[in-house]
Amino acid sequence: MTFFLRPSRSFFRLHVRSCHQSIYSRNSNPRSVTVDLGQKKLEITSGRFARFADGSAVVQLGDTSVMVTAVSKTKPSPSQFMPLVVDYRQKAAAAGRIPTNYLRRELGTTDSEILTSRLIDRSIRPLFPAGYFYDTQVLCNLLAVDGVNDPDVLAINAASAALALSDIPWGGPIGAVRVGMVDGELLVNPTRAEMAFSSLNLIVSGAPCSQVVMIEASAENVLQQDFCHAVKVGIKHTQQIIRAIQQLVQEQNVTKRTPAKLFLVPTQMVEHIRKLASEKIYGVFTDFTHDKISRDEAINKIRLETEEGLKETYPQAEPFDVTESFNTVTKEIFRNLVLNEYRRCDGRELTALRNISCDVDLFKPLHGSALFQRGQTQVLCSVTFDSLESSVKTDIITTALSGVKDKNFMLHYEFPPYATNETGRMGGLNRRELGHGALAEKALRPVIPKEYPFTIRVTAEVLESNGSSSMASACGGSLALMDAGVPISSAVAGVAIGLISKGNSENNSEIEDYRLLTDILGIEDYLGDMDFKLAGTSKGITALQADVKIPGLPLKVVMEAIQQGTVAKREILGIMNKCIAKPSENRRGNGPVVENVRVPVSRRARFVGPGGCNLRRLQAQTGVTISQVDEESFSVFAPTPGAMNEAQDFIGEICKDDQEQQLEFGSIYTASITEIRDFGVMVKLYPNMSPVLLHNSQLDHKRIRHPSALGLEVGQEIQVKYFGRDPTDGRMRLSRKVLQSPAATIVKTLSEKQSISMGSNNNPTTDADS
Numbered sequence: 001m002t003f004f005l006r007p008s009r010s011f012f013r014l015h016v017r018s019c020h021q022s023i024y025s026r027n028s029n030p031r032s033v034t035v036d037l038g039q040k041k042l043e044i045t046s047g048r049f050a051r052f053a054d055g056s057a058v059v060q061l062g063d064t065s066v067m068v069t070a071v072s073k074t075k076p077s078p079s080q081f082m083p084l085v086v087d088y089r090q091k092a093a094a095a096g097r098i099p100t101n102y103l104r105r106e107l108g109t110t111d112s113e114i115l116t117s118r119l120i121d122r123s124i125r126p127l128f129p130a131g132y133f134y135d136t137q138v139l140c141n142l143l144a145v146d147g148v149n150d151p152d153v154l155a156i157n158a159a160s161a162a163l164a165l166s167d168i169p170w171g172g173p174i175g176a177v178r179v180g181m182v183d184g185e186l187l188v189n190p191t192r193a194e195m196a197f198s199s200l201n202l203i204v205s206g207a208p209c210s211q212v213v214m215i216e217a218s219a220e221n222v223l224q225q226d227f228c229h230a231v232k233v234g235i236k237h238t239q240q241i242i243r244a245i246q247q248l249v250q251e252q253n254v255t256k257r258t259p260a261k262l263f264l265v266p267t268q269m270v271e272h273i274r275k276l277a278s279e280k281i282y283g284v285f286t287d288f289t290h291d292k293i294s295r296d297e298a299i300n301k302i303r304l305e306t307e308e309g310l311k312e313t314y315p316q317a318e319p320f321d322v323t324e325s326f327n328t329v330t331k332e333i334f335r336n337l338v339l340n341e342y343r344r345c346d347g348r349e350l351t352a353l354r355n356i357s358c359d360v361d362l363f364k365p366l367h368g369s370a371l372f373q374r375g376q377t378q379v380l381c382s383v384t385f386d387s388l389e390s391s392v393k394t395d396i397i398t399t400a401l402s403g404v405k406d407k408n409f410m411l412h413y414e415f416p417p418y419a420t421n422e423t424g425r426m427g428g429l430n431r432r433e434l435g436h437g438a439l440a441e442k443a444l445r446p447v448i449p450k451e452y453p454f455t456i457r458v459t460a461e462v463l464e465s466n467g468s469s470s471m472a473s474a475c476g477g478s479l480a481l482m483d484a485g486v487p488i489s490s491a492v493a494g495v496a497i498g499l500i501s502k503g504n505s506e507n508n509s510e511i512e513d514y515r516l517l518t519d520i521l522g523i524e525d526y527l528g529d530m531d532f533k534l535a536g537t538s539k540g541i542t543a544l545q546a547d548v549k550i551p552g553l554p555l556k557v558v559m560e561a562i563q564q565g566t567v568a569k570r571e572i573l574g575i576m577n578k579c580i581a582k583p584s585e586n587r588r589g590n591g592p593v594v595e596n597v598r599v600p601v602s603r604r605a606r607f608v609g610p611g612g613c614n615l616r617r618l619q620a621q622t623g624v625t626i627s628q629v630d631e632e633s634f635s636v637f638a639p640t641p642g643a644m645n646e647a648q649d650f651i652g653e654i655c656k657d658d659q660e661q662q663l664e665f666g667s668i669y670t671a672s673i674t675e676i677r678d679f680g681v682m683v684k685l686y687p688n689m690s691p692v693l694l695h696n697s698q699l700d701h702k703r704i705r706h707p708s709a710l711g712l713e714v715g716q717e718i719q720v721k722y723f724g725r726d727p728t729d730g731r732m733r734l735s736r737k738v739l740q741s742p743a744a745t746i747v748k749t750l751s752e753k754q755s756i757s758m759g760s761n762n763n764p765t766t767d768a769d770s
Contacts, residue, residue, distance in 0.1 A: 055166025211552025368484020
């Protein structure tokens with residue numbers, strides 16, 4: 001019998017590259033390098049794991065290790081864009097845990113994983129060559145997590161090393177560090193315990209020559225000068241990581257592959273379109289009466305006319321070449337208008353804001369609402385209060401990695417298709433919406449009171465979008481919070497800064513000339529080189545996010561963008577303060593209420609009920625949420641004041657009898673028997689109290705099996721002594737036995753036995769009788 005082995009896909013893939021060095025042999029030379037980051041050492045290794053990947057690297061800090069692999073196809077993708085996929089997945093085994101879902105395995109991605117994937121993507125995407133349309137996948141695998149050092153920054157460095165050590169065309173390497181600030185001192189890659197006291201959480205990715213590629217930051221009102229200093233410190237340390245990766249690349253003698261085709265537009269076709277349509281496109285961009293829709297329609301009309309004329313000259317032209325040639329000319333004219341004439345397509349100055357209007361208290365039933373309009377970007381924000389039990393509970397893996405257990409403030413961002421005059425599928429959450437919402441949430445979180453009796457949810461729904469909707473969400477969220485009466489420490493505003501630069505060709509990454517644009521439009525974001533979002537209060541910065549579309553920005557440009565954004569932020573705050581300057585003193589009358597009620601220990605069992613049935617019935621009937629604070633206190637959250645009144649009546653009915661009579665420890669009281677049971681009698685000390693069990697063991701010194709042995713009856717009054725409450729269940733401790741004389745009981749018992757004995761003598765029995 002003959003067996004035929006089916007060759008794997010990797011066999012064909014390697015066979016295609018037979019003219020080059022084998023992937024396995026190229027990646028089978030283990031090497032490592034160590035980077036000193038202050039008192040910590042970051043180790044980068046390659047050549048030991050995942051050697052079939054185009055590139056693989058492991059980065060370790062402390063006992064946290066992250067492996068990242070990079071694989072790119074050699075056949076072009078049918079999609080006409082850079083098809084890069086970055087997946088960062090948290091592994092339960094790396095944290096020494098087992099997932100809690102019933103399958104006990106990793107299932108869907110969490111918010112934390114998606115946000116970290118976006119961090120890596122934004123750091124590495126700008127360095128791929130233009131026109132490189134090859135499916136590329138970067139996978140991040142957590143090998144071990146010590147709970148001290150966060151793996152997210154390590155994953156960025158590992159992705160950089162994996163791409164740099166592969167033969168994939170890429171303009172790296174890059175380096176990334178986290179910068180914290182504790183008591184005014186900057187810490188590079190701080191531990192999780194240090195971050196708990198840090199007023200700054202800054203992640204910065206840098207390229208060679210101290211260029212900035214990506215910034216992600218949240219801060220507790222950090223001053224502008226302190227923030228700028230933190231960015232400079234972070235970039236300084238990224239250069240050490242970059243040099244270490246470059247050393248590995250030199251030792252491994254990496255040679256980048258030559259793509260079969262780079263999808264670049266033909267020069268002749270671009271020149272032909274420039275002659276056909278330049279004046280018409282320039283006329284649209286200098287007509288300041290256009291808005292977003294009319295401008296897009298005008299440009300599309302020119303596009304269709306130009307494409308018809310182009311087909312006569314180039315009948316065999318590919319659709320991609322035609323479309324991209326027109327886009328190239330359009331982008332060139334738009335950028336030159338800003339660079340050479342200092343003009344923007346809507347007529348504004350480079351540092352001018354769009355018209356801003358604000359409104360609050362739009363809908364009375366809502367706990368708080370606001371509408372923020374900036375140009376043609378419109379965001380409706382609403383605030384909802386709920387119980388602390390409604391706070392977000394993170395999964396155990398995120399908790400093990402980051403220490404975040406729950407949060408009682410959240411902002412959810414929604415971007416429906418009608419916001420840009422489009423149709424699309426509703427439902428679900430894409431990565432863009434999650435990232436924009438997380439940024440706006442970071443901007444507002446520092447001003448939320450630390451101890452607040454409610455969980456707060458801000459919903460930001462984009463109704464119209466023409467640029468910077470995430471920063472509009474931060475502004476609208478701040479207004480809605482003040483309208484809802486949340487005592488935020490200060491108003492928050494946000495703005496987006498754009499960049500148009502010259503000299504960023506594929507062969508020249510140095511910026512020769514540039515213009516920074518305040519409050520950018522959607523088209524300025526799309527055709528520009530940077531989307532720099534800054535949010536904060538009048539005092540300092542609370543959030544910052546920089547997405548760069550070119551291989552890197554000089555620090556000088558970043559510092560100017562922070563300064564320009566700070567000036568715009570203050571101007572926006574002045575406009576917002578005219579609408580509402582401080583939080584409303586009183587919350588809505590129909591808003592939720594939280595009160596602490598005291599339930600004596602003696603009533604706790606009845607208040608809760610068997611198996612918690614009373615609590616469940618109370619919550620079902622009134623809609624309240626009850627949680628225990630301490631031994632005698634419960635926190636009651638009610639969605640409306642009416643529900644709170646119902647709950648208080650219910651609780652008062654249960655607890656009122658303990659407020660009628662005060663009993664003194666060790667005193668003797670007259671108790672009335674209400675019921676005879678096999679194991680004791682139920683008694684009352686006063687009319688409106690609940691019956692209390694007096695056990696058989698406390699009725700008399702002698703052991704009895706039933707209260708009838710003592711001649712006790714319902715309605716009979718007996719003397720009992722009060723010994724306080726049982727510390728475990730709060731029940732009264734009563735005793736009749738201690739009031740009975742032991743000697744009298746013994747004499748009585750002996751006399752009864754003697755009477756029985758005498759009766760036996762008077763009536764003798766025989767064995768037969770017995």
